[in-house]
Amino acid sequence: ETLRWARAGDSLTLDPHAQNEGPTHTLAHQIYEPLIIRDMTGAFQAALATDWAPKEGDPNVWVFNLRQGVTYHDGADFTAEDVVFSINRAKTEDSDMKELLTSIVDVVAVDDYTVEIVTDGPNPILPSNLTNLFMMDKTWAEANNTVEVQDVEGGEMTFATTNTNGTGPYKLVSREPDVRTVLAANDAYWGVGEFPLEVSEIIYTPIQNAATRVAALLSGEVDFIQDVPVQDLGRVANTDGLVVKTAPQNRVIFFGLNMGSADIVNDDVEGANPLADVRVRQAMSMAINRDAIKQVVMRGQSQPAGMIAPPFVNGWTAEMDGSTQTDIDAAKALMADAGYADGFSIQLDCPNDRYINDEAICQATVGMLAQIGITVNLDAKPKAQHFPLITNDQTDFYMLGWGVPTYDSEYIFNFLVHTRGEERGSWNGTGYSNADVDAMIQSLASETDLDVRNATIQSIWDEVQAETMYIPIHHQVLNWGMTDAVGIDVSPEDDPKFKFFSMN
Amino acid sequence: MSDISTKPPSRMRSIWDSDLAYSFRRSPVALVSALVVLVLVLCAVFAAFLAPHDPFNPATLNLMNGFTPPNTNNAFTGDYFVLGTDDQGRDVLSTILYGMRISLFVGFAAVLLAMILGVFLGLLAGYAGGWTDTVIMRVADVQLTFPAILVAMLIFGIAKGITPPEYRDQMAIWVLVLAIGLSDWVQFARVVRGATLVEKNKEYVQAAKLIGRSPLAIMIKHILPNVLNPVLVIATISLALAIIAEATLSFLGVGAPPTKPSLGTLIRIGQEFMFSGEWWILFFPAATLLALALSINLLGDWLRDALNPRLR
């Protein structure tokens, strides 16, 4: 059966290693496959690998046994060669996946269906880094001169940008970026019989304008949409033949604060950085009424957060996540303590097309911070303009959302807590830098003793929480709207894998 | 010498008696639309006194007031709002009043800018002729190549790039003015040029030349007052267009900031709640915009016919 699927954005490229981004991976998952996937509940499931385990006697090596009899869409066989090729490809300069693979030093094809991955130290969580790492056919890549990963930032285009050859359940039939992508079931798929595979054709249309997207669902022009605007959930749910399904998402929304600089540009305080004072940061966090945001802005579709890790993640604790309370008076007192009784003004950079009601949350925050005297200038812009501000250290107060595909705190620390540097900390726009913490973070990669590792994680979190490095807002709740013919539950990754879908 | 034997009628009197005033008094459409415009403009100007709340002061907002329907008390806070509140808990009525102020300001300022620029260039092109004319009119052609919203988006993009972030909020309004104004001058220039070409061959201009008046004096003192009628008509219609253009730009995300929304921004926000039943967030701003733009357009329409004796 045909499934017409719409969401706000489109995949950025078909090259499976060129971008590390949700919509891009979601599409790729239908066509390509990694060794391991997460099923619709988020649990590991064997894909191109049938089983995997650390090598006995060598904690630095993981052994993957590959599925046999898998063929690519062009008929070629899937072998260990391809795994070696794909992982190495994903580790190259232009790949956007390389940060997930920093620990890998070598990939060895032991035989046609066994692969060993050598890491620079014991890496207990390596499998979770591979769930979005897609396997490409080496022969096909070489024949089509697309061995190199597409350099997206460099404006490059390769054969793989517009052509695919995966092992996945669906084949690409046609694609116009931002317009329409058509996929058809792969009859030679290895999983026939194992998965429902009831969707035989997928027509994927990005619809940016939220009202239009909802209208398309309401008028029956599409069967399945992601990103239902929260205000329209009721309407969709109350429409005959339509259902809304929700689930907590693996994504937390928070504000980052430039606490590292001696002075900041976008404020009205001369010669000092008010954000450098932890009391100010605490005050700001206290001023934010997360319940009101949940209630009004999110229409109940969020889970107020006290830390910047989603509950799925190893290291998350209920106490930390429930640690925030709104207290304007206390916040004012803290401000006064810090010497900012009269407040100050600052600019808030906010995306307007990335997270659920991102701009509205920022706007509500403006009002809440105004109550403790902080005048916030809101600058909302498309994500493509927003994110570079963070990675280029050009913002002092920004909104960011973070999902943790590895389900482990290390992922968060690597990107958001570690001092900004070559290997790690690329999304840490706070200027926070603590050598001890950095050392602890680095130790996580090779710590095999899970208890020790978890203790380290906890102490890093303690530090992060104590510093109020980030101001958490909430965990997003995912909404999928669909016709009641579609049988599927929401996945926390927001990545529908259509082979799991049933249609009745 | 205190002169004048037969005193001509007083100024007020002669304005009242003029054909324009007469046709105005006789046209119900003109009267009603003028009244609407007047009321709305006054509301906007005195928004600070009329509005029950100050939606531009974030400190006074209570998010919990969000989505209060019109003429009800909020379920949590118990506050009352005549026209309800929007998603941020802002009083819709107050936000409309303040937003209209921004829309009108942008409209008026943009039209003024376009008018000054267009009238000046049009006069120059028409009067000087030759190369000056060719150059100005070619520039106008180029300008026309860039439709208004494109120009606006370009200017907006560039201005955003070059203004320091702390001024962006205030800049946004001026950038809108600049963007809309710059994309609108051409029609003024064209009309003024056309009229100037006609006027400059009239004998009163010859007479002024003969006296030895400078071209600038002739352009400004003699020709300008005689080409103002069509300018007035265009200005009126442009005003409505500018207000709409501002709304459109808001939709495209390059308008007034959401913390200081204009009518257009309000509509953009409101349309997100169209399916969800919070109709008032869209309806009231849209109705206000419609009333405003429609009245201005109707006035412009009437003015066009009233000032064109050949159409009566």
Next chain:
Amino acid sequence: MNKIIDVSNLNRIFDVSKPWLNRVIERKEKAYLAAVSDVSFGIEENSVYALVGESGSGKSTIGKMIVGLLSPSSGSVEINGVDLMREMDKVKVDTVRSDIQMIFQDPYASLNPRWKVRNIIAEPVAARGGDTKGLAEKLLEQVGLSAGDADRFPHEFSGGQRQRICIARALASGPKIIVCDEPTSALDVSVQAQVLNLMSDLRDELGLTYLFISHDLTVVQHMADKIGVLYLGRLVEEAPRETLFANPKHPYTQMLFDAAPRMDSFGREIPPPQGEIPDAINPPSGCAFHPRCPMATEVCRREIPALRDISGARVACHLAE
């Protein structure tokens, strides 16, 4: 008597060629229109000199060159012995400029509709920074309107009254010469009579000199002391009024006289003149009038006749005697 205006060998050529590109593509020469060719005449002080001729004959062009609104292509206009085009002395030019004023044909277009009559009349003085107090009122009375009219706008006046306002404006700077370009052709006869009378009166009172441009022979006959007849930019005949009307020597002048309707020619059945005025861009060779001239001979086709003095008149005709 001394000549207050001396026009000699005046030429004005308009470039009416098409733009360069068209000429290149269509292989056409540049096209010139000789609006005024080799015109010479003088006007004596306190006299009325009239130029007559059909439309396009160059009357207005000459008028404009004399007042300085147009510059001649060649030849010179001397006013009180000062050649405005060549004179370097600014002050001299300025005084001469204010000595000469102009009244236009269309009384409706001659007055800026947005200006009050007072400002219109005072402008020539105000522009030079002179004292304009009471000036407009005085002039208005002088031209037969009331002082109270100064506060009105032009649209409140009839054509004849407007023409009076134009005259008042022309008088404001105290000129010696007034160029009148068809001042009454837009007016009704009864009003025309008033305006013409006013002009005659002013001439006597103020000692004005008029260059009177018209296509109406009867008006010219009434007003002028000396008359020049123009055809296609050339002066074809010039004579004092009595001489001209008693004995027109140029065939064109004769044709004009015949064609003009008269009050006493009830049911007159004479053959109307032949042909129309030729295209000024490609005028006929020789005497421009020869294609329409009943007496034309070979020489007329070839040679442009020079102005010759013939019994008190100057005539440009090979055959006149």
Next chain:
Amino acid sequence: MLAYMIRRVFQSVIVLLVVGLVAFSMFRFVGDPVDNMLGQERTQADIERLREQLGLDENFVVQYWRFLEQAVQGNFGLSYRQGRPVADILVERLPATLELALVSGLIALIGGIALGIFTAIRKRGIAANLIMTGSLIGVSLPTFLIGIVLIYVFSVELGWLPSFGRGEVTDLGWWTTGFLTVSGLKALILPAITLGLYQMTLIMRLVRTEMLEVLRMDYIRFARARGIRQRSIHFRHALKNTLVPVITITGLQLGSIIAFAIITETVFQWPGVGLLFINAVQFVDIPVMAAYLMMISVMFVGINLIVDMLYFAIDPRLRVDRKGGH
């Protein structure tokens, strides 16, 4: 005529050069291209190399010239967003926009002219006055709102027409058309109305004004005095004369339809160049923005040329030599 056309073409080229300059300046000044193209881990050497590769070390004029050279060949480089040649993307998207523009243009033209004539000849009728006032509502609301309201009414509430996209399209070589399928045609209706409504109002009012002016001309009175039929007077004598001035403005209007398509396409998720442009703005995809600008100007200039030729076809006075001017 030939000379006139050559001159217009020449002027058009100048217009294009200027637009090109703007587009090029965007490349140069809105964001450093090197910044855009190199990731964070760039070295000074990388920068130098890229600068040289892009010719950024040359002087401005040389760079501009190079840009033009490329632009003339339709080469605007690769889209930052899609990593594909901009020209390919444009060609892919153009049919959607052109078909939409064509249909809305036709709606605007036919509706505008018909209503314009109607309101002009029934100047004092109730229907005409209603149309006149009603038409103002069309220009007193922002297009996007009209679009959304149409979607709400016709797609969501009534379920008659699709709310987004082009429906099924048929490939005809490199051109894709929605004209050949029912769903394609249905999908066109709402966007075309949204886009055409505004222009229709403008054209209608313009036609009315011009027609009223023309109807007062002497030759119309003279035609009446000769007993020519009303119909012939309106449609043969007046309309033709009305069209002369209407054509210029209409030409410009049709050009701006393509620009206004930005909004309509966003609302209806119409896969044309306008949507592409909006996406490009969001992604700061400067090659696409520049190419779009150039493309719009080429179209504009093209339309203007066509309009000029129409003049020649309609107005015999222009066919003979005119004095001076252009």
Next chain:
Amino acid sequence: MTKTPVLSVRDLIVEIPTRRGVLRPVDRVSYDIHSGQILGVVGESGAGKSMTGNAVIGLLDRPARITSGEILLSGEPIHQLQGEPLRRLRGKRMGMIFQDPLTSLNPLLTVGEQLTETIQEHLGLSNADARNRAIAALEEVGIPAARQRIDSYPHEFSGGMRQRVVIALALCAEPELIIADEPTTALDVSVQAQIIALLKRLCRERGVAVMLVTHDMGVIAEAADRVAVMYAGRLAELGAVRDVVMSPSHPYTAGLMASTPLASIGQKRLRQIPGSMPRLGALPDGCAFHPRCERATDQCKTGGSPTIASGGGRAACIHPLPAAKSEVTQ
């Protein structure tokens, strides 16, 4: 004369309602025109000449309208006709010539198209016949090489030729009556003479009745058989041309004649009528001319002016001039 006049206007009143009251640009005007006759209508600008002509052919622009009186075309009343019947009369039985030949012709249609359209409309001829007829019409008005020039556009003709085309258009369906509203005002004297001669010839040969509106006394004297002098919407005097010009009865006519420069050759000053014609909205009571009239008495200020017979015509004056020879001499 016993024959029915081609045009007979009886007590025609045209009114324009305005915000400052109802204006009467044509006030109780009566006259006849017989076949082959030219009636000259003179008067100053705004006297109501064009309005009268337009009323006859039914081309009054709103809000002007005929409020009383009758217009008879060969005895049939036509002043109440509207729409289609009126349209069929126009061009077929009465034609009109406007002042400016340039603006009278549709610039976008060839002369031939405009002619054949008119001919086919009224005579129902085939295309070819209509075209031949059009060529004949052009030849008749003296356009050389008519066969070639018929496909030219109006702007390709000179001013005089254009006016000839206009006349051809007005005459092509052979109407009985022509209303010529200042047909020569925009033309040069030499061309004017040609056009007047043409009109006279057509009138004589075809027996058309012509109403020739002008403000040029000379043209009237030369072309017209009878003259109507209008002042402020009223007929001041009507009579044979020689009588009216040489021995006017109405002081206004006399003043008008005398103020032409021709009448005062040799005099330093022209005879002038003081003042100017009053605006329609501010007409004085009684005889409209009385404020400017030397002969006016109190009677003139109140009473209406009786119509008196004078010579072969009539005048509307209480104190008419003795029908003596006026001052107009050779």
